[in-house]
């Protein structure tokens with residue numbers, strides 16, 4: 091996955107700003123009961139190091155989109171390009187944190203991470219591999235639980251192992267599918283902080299699915315909102331302008347926070363409302379408060 | 393996530409794991425499962441009570457409607473020599489019960505091992521490769537319900553000897569639960585685990601040893617446990633027909649001697665050995681079951 095040596099500056103710049111490029115991607119599932127167009131005409135360009143969250147109603151196709159970026163599901167139409175190379179299958183350059191954590195229950199935490207490290211860095215010596223595993227266990231604060239199996243861990247600990255496993259393979263893009271969905275508010279908060287810290291440290295590009303508007307506001311550079319399925323698409327993209335590093339306590343008191351939150355909620359709850367649909371005029375509304383830029387809206391494809 | 397096509401092919405099978413041992417409620421933690429249950433009185437006293445009642449009923453029947461049938465006391469009295477000395481050896485046609493059992497168990501071990509050696513790989517192939525499943529499933533469904541004894545003439549004709557024929561009959565009847573449960577286990581592997589393998593680009597070998605095998609082993613062991621029970625059922629019946637030394641032939645021989653007491657003793661012994669085999673297999677399986685460790 092090395093960049094071509096002889097690329098000129100413009101190209102590098104283009105690649106940096108369009109680091110991950112999702113172009114006209116559609117996915118139609120063919121099942122026993124007919125075909126189902128899950129997502130349609132998704133266009134999204136993500137900068138290197140950007141933190142983007144995907145938000146939308148249940149079943150609209152967020153996981154499907156994430157899986158296509160992961161390469162686990164092939165798009166029916168369109169393509170996804172990462173760093174100038176088209177994605178045509180899963181690979182360790184895209185770390186995935188699964189909603190169900192997907193830790194192997196017969197392996198300890200350490201072994202789960204070691205499996206990833208050994209598979210992705212076979213050229214490392216045993217010692218280097220071992221150190222790497224220890225390092226990432228330590229990073230998510232699970233050194234003590236290293237020898238435990240997933241069944242013996244709390245939900246939050248499992249998600250942390252999942253995150254450590256995804257990060258330990260040094261991915262270019264980190265894909266998270268509602269990683270904190272099943273956790274209580276307190277644990278969720280801790281893990282959000284931890285994720286932010288890690289992201290700031292590594293500068294990894296992150297695409298994360300969430301249901302939680304506050305989480306999206308705290309973490310993201312941009313919030314991508316999807317319309318309802320079938321044939322879901324990107325309804326609107328909201329850049330989140332708050333200064334970093336962010337802290338949740340300051341954030342809620344910031345002017346504008348409630349406004350942005352309202353905007354997202356309005357999109358989510360207004361979108362299903364039949365009266366608002368025709369023309370999608372409401373979706374185009376811009377009404378940024380003094381400190382924020384205007385919304386960058388994409389057109390509703392329907 | 394892409395949902396792996398998880399056709400549940402072999403459901404509605406008493407041979408499929410899941411119905412047994414698992415409480416219906418939420419999954420118990422490993423620690424809970426490991427905890428030894430306190431020996432409660434009703435676990436001991438109630439079964440004993442039933443046992444005594446059955447003995448009483450048996451005694452009553454033998455005294456009233458079936459005078460040919462020896463009662464419990466008579467059974468123990470007349471077969472006391474056999475109980476006391478299980479390993480006597482007075483020539484090829486007169487050996488103690490212990491020897492008869494060992495001969496039978498050896499046949500079971502051979503036939504069962506062959507069934508496992510063939511059944512586990514076949515089960516993996518069927519579970520992992522849909523083409524294999526489509527190709528083999530009709531044949532399996534036809535062969536599976538065939539009574540073991542119907543195979544015996546085929547075995548005798550093919551191998552022209554009693555022992556190989558017995559191995560064959562055990563093999564051909566014990567292999568199906570192993571194949572079906574293993575295949576079912578492979579198909580039941582959560583799609584996420586396979587996605588992990590794909591994201592990490594695991595080599596085929598690692599994919600097999602780190603994911604496929606550990607995920608499937610508990611199912612395979614359920615199949616093995618059912619199979620060992622079948623093998624034990626089958627061998628007794630087969631030996632009655634093939635002769636030689638073995639607990640099944642012993643029963644047949646004693647029937648010809650009209651020694652019902654010995655037959656009843658043999659029945660008890662067969663039951664207890666079956667129980668031990670089942671328990672041993674269950675314990676072995678638990679050692680390989682990631683949920684129970």
Ligand SMILES: Nc1ncnc2c1ncn2[C@@H]1O[C@H](COP(=O)(O)OP(=O)(O)OP(=O)(O)O)[C@@H](O)[C@H]1O
Nearest residue numbers: 119121128147148149150151152153154155394395
């Ligand atoms: N393998 C599949 N075959 C057929 N339909 C599928 C498949 N995977 C997903 N779908 C359908 O595509 C739609 C989008 O599913 P997806 O899992 O991406 O939703 P989601 O936005 O992640 O929902 P949630 O927020 O509940 O996780 C759903 O209607 C789902 O039924």
Ligand SMILES: [Mg+2]
Nearest residue numbers: 152153154267
């Ligand atoms: Mg989802």
